[in-house]
Amino acid sequence: MKFISRLLIFISLFISHVALSMTGDREVQVSTNKIVEGILSFSHWPKVEGHPLLCVSKQANFFNIEKAAGNPVFRVVAISNPTEFLSAGCDAIYFGRESVEEQNGIINALTGKNILTISENNADCVAGAAFCLNRRQQLFKFSVNLDSLSRSGVRVNSDVLLLSKDGDE
Helix, strand or coil: CHHHHHHHHHHHHHHHHHHHHHHCCHHHHHHHHHHHHHHHHHEEEECCCCCCEEEECCCCCCCHHHHCCCCCCCEEEEECCCCCHHHCCCCCEEEEECCHHHHHHHHHCCCCCCEEEEECCCCCCCCCEEEEEEEEECEEEEEEEEHHHHCCCCEEEEHHHCCCCCCCC
């Protein structure tokens, strides 16, 4: 049963990844939430029992925290101040408009903890977060920073990595 549930989430992740290029602004948050749910559902933290805690920056444009409440894959909390990321007990962080430098500062302050990071403000995805959501005009994809991902200590199913921007080109 768990396999079927994960397969459905993976299919949803794939469809959301493709369909984002055809959505309007209203639907971007719903699709973004599904992408994040897909990434987190195919991730494994070595020391997390139960659902991981996703800390979402209140500066996020694409993620809808209200729609994420009660999610079956992760728990969610809104973060108002970047320093709150350090004390909230996050298993995953969703950065909003924080700069790559701010992302790096937070990530470096959390060194030694297994934290998966996702950003919507990191077009190059060569530093900072492990997953970077990028929207250019009507096209929306995500990239993977393998260096950051490997340093996170979180294992992500390779099928998710194949859906990244570099994996489908």
